[in-house]
Amino acid sequence: MELLLVVIIGLLYAAGIYMMLRRSLLKLIIGLILLGNGANMLIFLLGRIVKGKPPIIDASESILSGIYADPVPQALILTAIVISFGLQSFAIILIKRAYKVVKTDDLDEMNATDEDL
Amino acid sequence: MIKTKFLSNLLLSFIWVALTGTFTLEYFIFGFMLSYALMWIITTNRREDQYFKRGPKLVSFVFFFLYELVKANIQVAYDVITPRYYMKPGIIKIPLHAQTDLEITLLANLITLTPGTLSLDVSDDKKVLYVHAMYVRDKDEFIHSIKNGFEKRLLEILR
Amino acid sequence: MSNPYIILPVIFQLFTAILLMFFWTKKNSQKLISIICSLITLGISIWLITIVLLQGIHVTQAGGWEAPFGITFVADPLSTLMILLTSISGLAVSIFSTGSVRNARIKFGYFPIFHFLLMGLNGAFLAGDIFNLYVWFEIIIISSFVLITLGGEKAQLEGSIKYVTMNLLASVVFLTAIAILYGLTGSLNMADLSIRVANIENRGLVNVTAILFFVGFGIKSAVFPLHFWLPASYHTPPPAISAIFGGLLTKVGVYALLRVFTLIFIPDDFMTDVITWVAIMTILTGCLGALVQNNIRKIFSYLIVGHIGYMIAGLGMYTEAALVGTIFYLIHDIIVKTNLFMVTGVIFKLKGTYSMRNLGGFYKTYPKLSLLMAVPIFSLVGIPPLSGFWAKVFWIESGFITENYLLVFVLVFGSFLTLVTMAKLWAEVVWKDGDALPMKINVKYFWELKPIKRVAMIVPIVLLSMVSLYIGFGAEHIISISRLIGSQLIDTTPYIEAVLGPLNAEVI
Amino acid sequence: MSLYDYLYYIILPILSVSILIIFVRFIKGPTLSDRVVALDLIITTGIGIIAVYSIHTNQPTFLDIAMILALIAFLGTVAFSYYLEKRERND
Amino acid sequence: MTEIIIIILSSLGALFILLAAIGVVRMPDLYLRISVTTKAATLGIGLILAAAAYYFNDLSITSRVMAIILFMLLTAPVGAHMLGRASYFTGVKMWKNSEHDDLKGKYHPKTHKLASEDEKK
């Protein structure tokens, strides 16, 4: 199963990159989101995957015993997801505003700040 | 309206208890207080009708609904899995007896929940309901079946 | 030494930001709160660096969970120094902002975000946990996103799109690196990682992970060829914002590089080569870029890049002396760059333009101001014995010792380009007789400001100029702190022992 | 065949295949509304998968996710409808 | 006995979902797809959830399952209605064999007000 996940992660990274290299602002943001998803999956996979044993202590027990999923990557991903959500929302609004002000979605037309030596 | 509010309050407390899955007095009281607070937060003017004396009708309505559900599901299933289409779809205007928002909403939802029909919209003057139906052999008969079936039974419970 | 109060610089900034949020539209209260709290933070930072220098490294284990299980905050000389510098710059920019930032921006959260940014910086410096470092970085970038777009002007938005994109890319790379590091070690505590990474047998994987960290932090510190966002964006927001960005943001990347590449990864030969080449190209790109600009803020933006190259060069040589140079330069650069961007703000308020071609006449009209401007400008050039000078002594020596002749040459050449650029700027802006520029209606000129605002714009420049003069003339003190830090970067045992407790020989 | 095997080897695959079939509609469209219907149905089917999975792994906690999913599916549909209506009105 | 009930419930549920899946692909127009799928799926999920409730046989879980079902019964038709209505005035066409369209012309093109009678010209 890890093999498939590895492929998917690679695919997410590749798709994210590809989208970032397009000229549309919107695709850029989509690309970043895909990359973020890829990174989260990567953390998840590299924390090693365990099927059907969430890191929740049974009502009758006081420690987590046997085989269980590593809770640390889950906590990290949770934090990362939430943070990306904040950043992504901001980025999404940014493109909206940029479109309104610059009046184009074409990134190639947004290079005024680099010109004018 | 105090009674209505009290009822919804009780209902919400009940849901709380159901959610937590612990039927004890403390949980119930806590839920009651919680929903009381929430209702205070969300209160806008809303009309609600009395709530009691509808028990038996409710039960029979449920069975009626389930029957309709299964029947229509089978009909649709047959149409879905067989290669030919047997349906005669269309959007039908159904005049409403239901008046309050709650009545209309419940009716519309129930209609949608049965396979083959879909409440598309209610006119702004709340006089008619537009329903998309799969099997409209006869338009009038269809309207009649809705009005005598769902609407009548539903209104009996609600009024 | 355990001391729960070392996170005060973070907590207090957070407190300030929250307090400011409660005063959302009350601009005068916000200004007052910001200045007072910045002063208090400065006091806290001074206290912190004093106890660290006197008593050694202090740590606190957040939540009371022993390392490596909880999140550790470490106040070592490097981090407390960075916090002190942040507080100094922060105070200066806070005062400067009260005079220069227009009310519209203040009413839309300028000050709270500003203090969130400072909090993020302090947090990043104290973080002793790699993932915690990541979250602090996110605080920094999101606050900088908000600040750089605050006002939503066309140039701001265009610049910020590049800024945002590349910083988010950096975050992804950083996160990827953390994922792999966790996959290899199962740990996140940096001191713990130091030991665990050293014990990994598959060095290939370790080196690859190091590359990811290098690129992630490299983007943030704007090294070639990862620097593009900086010249594209730093000149777009209001000067106060540019000031705090120019002074501190990229340095956080440098800090992270220093930390990670001394504590967790010791660069192998390939990595030092890469760092060296990156440094060379960064210096050239930044300094050459600065040479041809006309907008004075862009000049300084490019110089930021070039001078980041210097600091990276110190890392590339990887000797204690070179690292000492880097630390020294870091101290100088934070103060001076912040100051210069504030100076550009004053220039703009006086003339209504950033264009070197159109500027002029400062020598005649504002001689005292010119004199004041001379301090940061010539400090930046590194006219000895001003603050930019001393680090070069360390680098050149290390460069010759490690036989990095090309690097030394480029360092020297970069200094030369900086000199020429600044001399040109001086000749154009200060000496040249400026044309009478048409008044712009959208600019609130310096003389239109209330006297208190004018004072608020000048005082921080004086303050930072004095600090940079002190760095230059009191070099002895700065060097001895840099020395201490440099030695602790090379010998990380004190750091690790402060976090994990005394180590037994076999672990090391 | 035990209950677990039955769920694992019969029911879960059926549900997965259902998702796959629905996904065909998602890809085909042709209108956005079709895709939204498909999306909604995918989520709904997901609830089913979760329920079966919770039986299979004996983890009732998974059912809580089902609750959230139900909520989410509705929200998504509403948002898309909201968008469609806004877009149409302004065109 | 428990197992058999669970197997029956879950099989029925899965079949209904499969039915909805096939329906959503096979039905010729959007309204039919909405129509077929919303309830087939709701019914199917209801059954599977019931199976789960039966399996765990725990009051808190049963109540939770009831809550989910209730919630779905409440939201699914509302969602269907919203989407159907939005689609209608974004111009999603009905299947060519459809016979009646009482909605035609009832929406005010600008305000989206829905009339109950034909507008008097």
Added chain:
Amino acid sequence: MKTIIFKTASSYLLPLLLLFAIFILLRGHYLPGGGFVGGLIAAIAFVLHSFANGIERTRGIIKFHPGFLMPIGLSIALCSGLAPLLVGSPFMTGLWYHNPIPVIGMIGTALIFDIGVFLVVIGVVLTIIFTISETI
């Protein structure tokens, strides 16, 4: 969107979802859930309501700007983290009230912290969505 059906449904959904949100918040320490997801659900509840009734109505319910929830939530979270400093423990050390409270369970700084998270998340999501909706 002026549809009677949705409007009516939303006014029943709102309290239901809010209850659910608090439920998720409180159980987080024992089962999946917690302040974050709880906050999201609460926010979604309001968002749904605003879709159906317009933002003004929803605003009327909340009675103050949702953004205000952010500093409040942050203050709560910060206080829960600072409390241990008063007794000389490190930042964010869990302090627990030793007797479990009926219904809610164990009361401790962690729970208070989670409530802070809950409020912040509501404030954030509502600020974002409402601002966008208002400026469309």
Added chain:
Amino acid sequence: MLLSVLSGFILAASLPLIGKYLKEKWAILFSLLPLSLFIYFLSFQPDISDDKNLLFSYNWVPSIGVDFNFHLDGLSLLFTLLITGIGSLVFIYTAAYLKGHPYLDRFYGYLAMFMSSMLGLVLSDNIITLFIFWELTSISSFFLIGFNNDSEASRKSSLLALGVTGFGGLFLLAGMVVLGYVGGSYSILELMNATDLIQSHPLFVSILVLVFIGAFTKSAQFPFHFWLPGAMKAPTPVSTYLHSATMVKAGIYLLARFTPVLGAHEYWNSTLIIVGCITMVYAGIHAIFRLDLKGILAYSTISALGILVFLIGLGTDDALLAAAVFILVHALYKATLFLVTGIIDHETGTRDVSKLSGLNKVMLPVGIAAGLAALSNAGIPPSFGFVGKDLIYEATLHIGDWAYLLTGAAVITNICLLFAGFLAGFKPFLGKLPVTYENVHLPSPLLYVPPLILASLGILFGILPLLVDDSLIKPVVAAMLNTSSDFFHLQLWHGWSTVLLLSSITIGGGVGLYFILNPSEGLLTKATRFEPISPLSITGKITGLFHGISQGYTSVIQNGYLRYYVITILVFLSFLLGYKIFQGIDLYLNVATLSEITIYEVIVLGIMAVSIVYTVFTKSRLVAVASMGVIGYCICLVFLFYSAPDLAMTQFSIDTLTVILFVLVLYNLPKYLKLSDTGSRVRDGLLALIFGGLISLLTLEVLNEPLEREISAYYAETAYKLAKGKNVVNVILVDFRGSDTMVEIIVLAIAAIGVFSLLKLRLKSIEKE
């Protein structure tokens, strides 16, 4: 001592307070500073002639061995006396020259700064401190050359001067640092004891090169000489003080100072001889063709500096003696000529030598000063210049193999210098006074007394060389040789010898040339034909080219296209990753560690893969957003299958919220346009696949490694017992790693504020700064 060195800085710093009052009427008071310093340094003379080395120690940066240790020996004494002596006269002269100038106080400030820097430079024992003062002289020079900052030419010249000297200075810094490293100390006194160590070190050549670049740029040696004529744009006192008498001699001082450390080495000698020789001849010939008095003097200065470098390069006792004398000689006559030129310029308004004549009739004392200086310049007895020239020939004649060639060069140079001296010293004063200048008056004594003093000294030392012999020159030579020297006595008359013959040839040639060659526009034009190949214009071209390259490079690198930036970053990252993965890792796959594959996972991941591809390639924005929704839900299912219910919940909620956001925003965005061509799509696709592939490969390799579970095990153990929670993930979030969560919600809050202000804040047009 420290106070006396820094007094100039103190004066400059106090100007904002006192400058205003002084500049009006009491400007002359400024000269008290150099004057008192002159007396102060003169008071050390007896000690120095007693072969005492005076060391004054002050701490500064002990941790790297940088200090204010001032070392006074013969060499530094000579220079301090020149600096303060000529300084006093220049300060006095300035009071009249720039009388009433609005920025007179600033001018004195810069002059004082310069004087202090120069004193520091020649007194420092520490080579880093020496360098610091060295740079300060460049900076003060920059301010002084650019003093007339309204004029573009002034600004350009000052930039050029700073550019060249700054360039050299940085190399010098490198040289000093390496020298310190190699020699183990920054103290010159200690370095002198480490000569063997230094000269045998592999870095010795680097040190030489670096020090030479520093010295040559400062002392205007070919091909770095071109900044000096431009520097004459500065007011005359500056030209006098900095660009003839003192600053340009800093390079000479440096070479002289390091002679005991780096000297007596083949590379040292030959480089200096060659460079000095070229410079003296080249600049000497150049001087002939000038019309501008200052231009003539500038080139003759360069030539004279060439002679000094040349002499130091010869390195013999004779040569060093000659150098020591010539430093003094040149300072005296060149300062005089500059001051005189200033007077002429001041009074007549021109410096064009072809237009000037007969000024003796209106300003005789000035003419006397000029004439005396010209004599000394020409080396005509009984001037001190004669003594100096003799010594030069003495030195060149005894050099061995190359004696004739080098002597020839010296003769040619001296002829040119003589010619130049006559041109500046005699030509304006002799002959007929043009009508235009009949109203010219003798200026204030403050202007003509200083040159008169200097010129008279030039004659006085010639007549009585004993005055300076033991007292000044001998200690200088001793310092350069690092031994006491008693091998000579300066004298005017050596008797009949080859040297005398050479002197006569020089004088005859020069005087002849003076009468044959009349300075005119025509000559100048002929000379300017060679301008395109002069170092100045070559440097100009190189600078231009360099500027062009910088511009091109910058606009190529910073081209404004975001995607090229991203591509660059990714290519860089992929290259490094790829290189390290394939070079440093054994690639293998450990199948045993992998878990089984089930049908439903395959389906979910398959759908996910298709959705990813679909998101990328769909032409509709909404479909892309919806597909992202699908991707998100598939990820949730993966989280769910692999025991992460909290994650699944959160991902679900967040994903949906993101979709909502997109949907709300999309409504304002334009439709996708197909903007990129197939070529770039293929390129981007390849890059993306390579990067994705590398990440996959890396992931697989990491999966082979065993994972330490110590930390998770601790959490599993203590989550309930100590942290009182059963959902370990949540316990981590709110307790074990609560700080992360704290930060996380702050990120959210900031983002919300950002969204709010981004959408709501509309600057009024009046607020858009």
